[in-house]
Amino acid sequence: MNVLFAASECAPFIKTGGLGDVIGALPKALKKQGINVSVILPKFKDLPFQIKQEMTHVTSIEVPVGWRQQFCGIEKLVANGITYYFLDNEYYFKRHGSYGYFDDGERFAFFSRAILESIPFLDDHTEIIHCHDWQTGLVSVLLKAHYQKHPLYENIKTVFTIHNLLYQGVYPKTVLAELLDLSELYFNMDGLEFHGNVSYLKAGLAFSNYITTVSPSYAEEIQTPYYGEQLDGYLRKRNGDLKGIINGIDNESYNPASDEYLPVPFSTYEGKMKNKRELQEILNLPVNDEVPVISMVTRLVDQKGIDLILHVFHEMMGQGIQFILLGTGEEKYEWAFRNLAEQYPNQVSTNTYFDEGMARRIYAGSDIFLMPSQFEPCGIGQLIAMRYGALPLVRETGGLRDTVIPYNQFTGEGNGFSFTNYNAHDMLHTIEQAVGMYKFQPKRWKQLTENAMNEDFSWDSSSSEYIDLYESLLTIKK
Secondary structure, eight states, rough: OOOEEEEEEEETTBBBSSHHHHHHHHHHHHHHTTOOEEEEEEOOTTSSSHHHHHHHEEEEEEETTTEEEEEEEEEEETTTEEEEEEEHHHHHSSSSSOOOOOOOHHHHHHHHHHHHGGGSSSSOOSSEEEESSSGGHHHHHHHHHHHTSTTTTTTTTEEEEETTTTTEEEEEHHHHHTTOOOOOOGSTTTTTTETEHHHHHHHHHHSEEEEEEEEEHHHHHHSSSOOOTTOOHHHHHGGEEEEEEOOOOOOTTTTTTOTTTTSSSSSSSHHHHHHHHHHHHHHHHHTTTOOOEEEEOOOOOOTTTTHHHTTHHHHHHHHHEEEEEEEOHHHOOOOOOHHHHHHHHHTTTEEEEEEEEHHHHHHOOOSEEEOOOOOOOSSSSHHHHHHHTTTTEEEEEEHHHOOOOOOOOOTTTOOOEEEEESSSHHHHHHHHHHHHHHHOHHHHHHHHHHHHOOOOOOOOHHHHHHHHHHHHHTSOOO
């Protein structure tokens, strides 16, 4: 079985969030189970220089973008038994950053069409194209409109995975003819039309053979108006073709026993505490085992529940904790946390940048990892936190609900803490419970931490679910 992953990012080459982690890890897990997986990506400017040096040139082609023909170089790199293809066009991709440009609609229209134009030049005959998020949402509709009668393409099946329904790639109707060479027949409620515009994400929902998303709870939630981002009705219509499969993490990459970023690699609770002391020291916080460290590694945006934290921050400080933040985002939030660090210099460390090494140190040195999200399709942070012995404290939504088992004081079971309502005082009450347990029940805390560290959130079981899905697709006739 030959599966081609199509995505806009992939760790360790280019990564802006959880999508990059998934595309970096899932193909390797599928490969271990005998699936032949390749990955196709844009050749962004920010790719590491060494990676670019290791690529080999496959060929150069021309790609239709509306009425124009645009150059596309196909380059290849083999790593970890996976073949990665990079599509090169300097006009579209030789820029800093991956997204956020005025012509993103054209850039990813080109990328989607280039994926399909590249298929004759790949090492293996593609049977399934697995597309991820709006940047590749057009692949399935372009396949149907422009390639379905070509013998090389006629039996190709498509899977579309929603990593975050909030980001949809919505552009004016004019892109139909100008960029996609599609007729008005595709502009309707069952096609690409979205409130008078064209939605690239909806194209993936409408024309892919199967739709997945990154947790069972999120698959249910997005079929409701609150979480559905105005697509809940359409998703209910395709309910029979929609499946939630929980994300995993790469246990080889995220392994506290061998993590080179950590000052003290560890596999025991005692080793974790050494990392806590090191973290407190490098961030100029008082070194004290008895003070619980609550941390966040996050984008500073509304989705992440930042307003809840700011609403009760002074009450949190009154519990005698230390708070560590790493992340960037909206300026108002960055300013607010920097201001709080000035007010509480011995309790708060605000770090408004992102650094992978510092993120790993924070996971390893924290006692509690806070994720009070409004919504969370899956979440990677809570999985990494548990792997590194930081107990997640989360709101029960999406993948957070599916992966964090709240502590049960009667049975001792659980791997974290949770609250249900999107309410600052509900969150604060849960923090008080966790802090109280840390301070007054150290043996139970240690046991709960070890429970979390022993959880298996590898890709093994989830990759098997994808394989079942692929196999069912290959039984579908043309």
